[in-house]
Amino acid sequence: MENWVDKLLHWYEKEKRDLPWRNTGDPYKIWVSEIILQQTRVNQGIDYYLRFVSKYPTVSSLAAASEDDVLKMWQGLGYYSRARNMLHTARYIEESLGGKFPRTYQQIRGLKGIGDYTAAAIVSFAFNQPYAVLDGNVMRVYSRLLGIDEPVDSSSGRKKLQLIANDYLPEKNSASYNQAVMELGALICLPKKPFCTQCPIQDQCYAYSHTLTAKLPVKQVKKKIVKRFLNYLVIQSGDSIIMRKRPRGDIWQGLYDFPCIETAAAGTPLALASSKEWRRIFRNRKVIVLSVSSEYRHVLTHRLLLAKFISLKAGRKEIELPEGCEWIKLRNISDYPVPRLIDIYLSENFLNLNN
DNA sequence: AAGTCGGGGCG
DNA sequence: CGCCCAGACTT
Numbered sequence: 330m331e332n333w334v335d336k337l338l339h340w341y342e343k344e345k346r347d348l349p350w351r352n353t354g355d356p357y358k359i360w361v362s363e364i365i366l367q368q369t370r371v372n373q374g375i376d377y378y379l380r381f382v383s384k385y386p387t388v389s390s391l392a393a394a395s396e397d398d399v400l401k402m403w404q405g406l407g408y409y410s411r412a413r414n415m416l417h418t419a420r421y422i423e424e425s426l427g428g429k430f431p432r433t434y435q436q437i438r439g440l441k442g443i444g445d446y447t448a449a450a451i452v453s454f455a456f457n458q459p460y461a462v463l464d465g466n467v468m469r470v471y472s473r474l475l476g477i478d479e480p481v482d483s484s485s486g487r488k489k490l491q492l493i494a495n496d497y498l499p500e501k502n503s504a505s506y507n508q509a510v511m512e513l514g515a516l517i518c519l520p521k522k523p524f525c526t527q528c529p530i531q532d533q534c535y536a537y538s539h540t541l542t543a544k545l546p547v548k549q550v551k552k553k554i555v556k557r558f559l560n561y562l563v564i565q566s567g568d569s570i571i572m573r574k575r576p577r578g579d580i581w582q583g584l585y586d587f588p589c590i591e592t593a594a595a596g597t598p599l600a601l602a603s604s605k606e607w608r609r610i611f612r613n614r615k616v617i618v619l620s621v622s623s624e625y626r627h628v629l630t631h632r633l634l635l636a637k638f639i640s641l642k643a644g645r646k647e648i649e650l651p652e653g654c655e656w657i658k659l660r661n662i663s664d665y666p667v668p669r670l671i672d673i674y675l676s677e678n679f680l681n682l683n684n
Numbered sequence: 685a686a687g688t689c690g691g692g693g694c695g
Numbered sequence: 696c697g698c699c700c701a702g703a704c705t706t
């Protein structure tokens with residue numbers, strides 16, 4: 330029916346790499362290989378796999394090992410919970426399942442350290458059961474092949490791709506088909522600069538015919554934590570203090586904080602004093618800096634705020650009130666909504682006011 | 685749904 | 696330096 334499936338399988342049989350775990354049908358060794366290869370490149374995992382199955386050739390031998398020894402075998406590979414979970418699961422199989430590796434998807438999926446992908450991989454590769462694997466390679470291949478533009482790292486995107494993978498999985502050659510799709514992703518359909526001219530199913534590919542290979546798959550924009558340096562001016566005069574209602578289009582809209590000079594890096598009071606904002610607020614006059622706080626760190630979802638509070642004493646008439654700012658009686662300050670950062674600062678520095 | 689967990693290879 | 700890798704688990 331779908332001729333491209335045969336092309337893909339043919340390509341796989343011809344081009345597949347000779348990897349050590351492809352020469353065994355032992356579910357234990359396939360399990361070991363799949364755990365090692367989680368978030369790990371094949372080339373990095375090969376030596377670890379060979380050493381591991383050499384030292385622990387069976388579930389029983391692994392179950393009898395100490396955690397120190399297993400972790401030592403894992404040293405340098407990372408994600409060490411994988412090794413601890415394997416030991417735990419080996420002992421469970423040994424003690425509760427009579428040392429016999431389980432054979433059904435549901436049983437295997439329930440083992441510690443085995444999720445959807447690994448359970449499908451084991452039952453497919455070891456027992457040729459029709460469960461579709463979905464890993465990074467498979468998601469990339471189907472995203473391009475079918476033009477799926479939903480983020481593959483969202484739960485809805487993964488769910489959709491799993492259904493697609495289930496749908497495309499042939500009933501008979503599931504083991505070969507699963508590995509063929511992954512191998513295509515690993516050798517041809519690369520994240521960057523894929524070798525489309527060598528792809529056996531290029532003529533089927535939506536992304537190729539629409540020149541979208543560079544755009545697919547879509548990933549959620551990684552919210553990298555951006556630092557913001559806030560230099561707050563805590564200006565007091567008599568029983569009053571200047572606060573600012575935060576404007577729209579920025580964090581903490583509608584809450585109150587202080588007049589703020591934001592800088593690209595940690596600012597020193599001396600540098601701030603020569604800034605345009607400072608000179609405008611204080612009308613080019615000298616003011617008395619009472620104190621400069623240490624740096625407060627405040628984490629938001631996508632921001633790391635590094636705040637300093639510069640406490641100043643000034644006469645009201647010497648001040649040019651910045652946009653959105655107002656004098657507030659200190660005794661009323663608890664009536665105003667403030668961000669957590671400001672609340673902490675106030676509680677540490679105006680303790681008498683906050684109870 | 686987002687955060688956490690390691691380390692290495694590659695452009 | 697950022698991205699990505701035969702992901703799973705916790706919060």
